[in-house]
Amino acid sequence: MKKTMERPLNLKHLFLVFLLLFTLVTFGQDEVEAESNADEASTEEIIPSADPVKGKELFNSLCGACHKRYKNAVGPSLHGVTERRDMDWLYKWIVNSQELIKSGDSQAVQLYEEWNKVAMNAFPQLNNQDIDNILAYVEEPKPEPVVAVAQVAAGAEGQGGSGISTEIVLGLLSVVLLILSVILILVNKTLNRFAVANGIPTKADKPKGKPIWVAFAENQFLVLVSIVFLLLAVAWGGYSFLMQVGVDQGYEPIQPIHYSHRIHAGENQIECKYCHSSARVSKHSGIPSLNVCMNCHKQIAEVAPETATEEYSKEFYDNEIQKLYEATGWDTSTQSYTGETKPVKWVRIHNLPDFVYFNHSQHVTVGGIECQTCHGPVETYEIQKQYAPLTMGWCINCHRESNIKVEGNAYYEKIHEELSKKYDVEELTVAEMGGLECGKCHY
Incomplete structure (x- = not known):
């Protein structure tokens, strides 16, 4: 019988295989890019030659106080408005909504009555191109939450390149350490047996000396010096303890509603005396009332994703804002107050004795002392604490x-x-x- 041999692959075959793989990968990438650009293409078809970057600037300066892209605020959410309304109608409505309502336009009247007859500002300074830019920005697809992406990335890093989890590695190391300990014990016992069999003295056979505490008690000089040092240590410890009574430096209580000075005073650069306004004219700086918080948070119902940290996620901050709404009785769906309020039991941090007089206005207004002098770099604090010993x-x-x-x-x-x-x-x-x-x- 004739022996047959398989024909080996040559360079031509390898080139064909590589070309096939390259074609499949390229086709797959084209499909992904086509899907990812679908929303952008649809937006460009509706609003040709629009610039969403310029639209974002206009939206933040003119529209952001009353409108959100993906949720209702004082006015309705704007995402998808080009599908709900005609472009010519939108031009007229944005430039002068009241004129359109007075003309008897059915859509304008219905929208005006649906949103509690809140008049929308007129923007005669905007041309059609400006409006196109704004609409291109509001029609951008809603971004995926950054926290979810970060969690997926963290999970991928935790698995490692080999796919072996950290718990398995630590478990194996623990088993190896236990085996080594058992081996050392067995070796020690074996060596002791060999020593006894060959008449070699071991540690147990050596004569025991005088106990160390007996030797110490017989040395009167060491006893006297030790007593003196002990008395000095007790006196110094007692003095240090008594001097710290009433000193709460570093006190950092958890508040019923989490308030981040890092976000407000740091990233957003809100001036301290905007919230603690009584510090200018009063003995006390005062705890801001919740209506001061609502001056901003009527419009700010969630934080920006980049504000989140490893310890505090975006969802955490958004939940704390909801606690503020519950305390003030603010209904986000109707953008109105319900009248059902709840008291917030803030935990006081700085507290001077009753016999001490301190006037904030004397230091802040007359002395011109910065808040950070006594309260530390509050713009970096996630949780407020007592910075100075006072x-x-x-x-x-x-x-x-x-x-x-x-x-x-x-x-x-x-x-x-x-x-x-x-x-x-x-x-x-x-x-x-x-x-x-x-x-x-x-x-």
């Missing part, structure tokens, strides 16, 4: 180091020259102006 020594040191601002103050200017000669200094500190007198801070 002890008497801490306040006195500040009075000794802080200079008085005499410019524009007739009283200080009058006595500045005399006190400058008295203390032989160019600038006067709070201490030199009487800031260390007991009656300044204590009743």
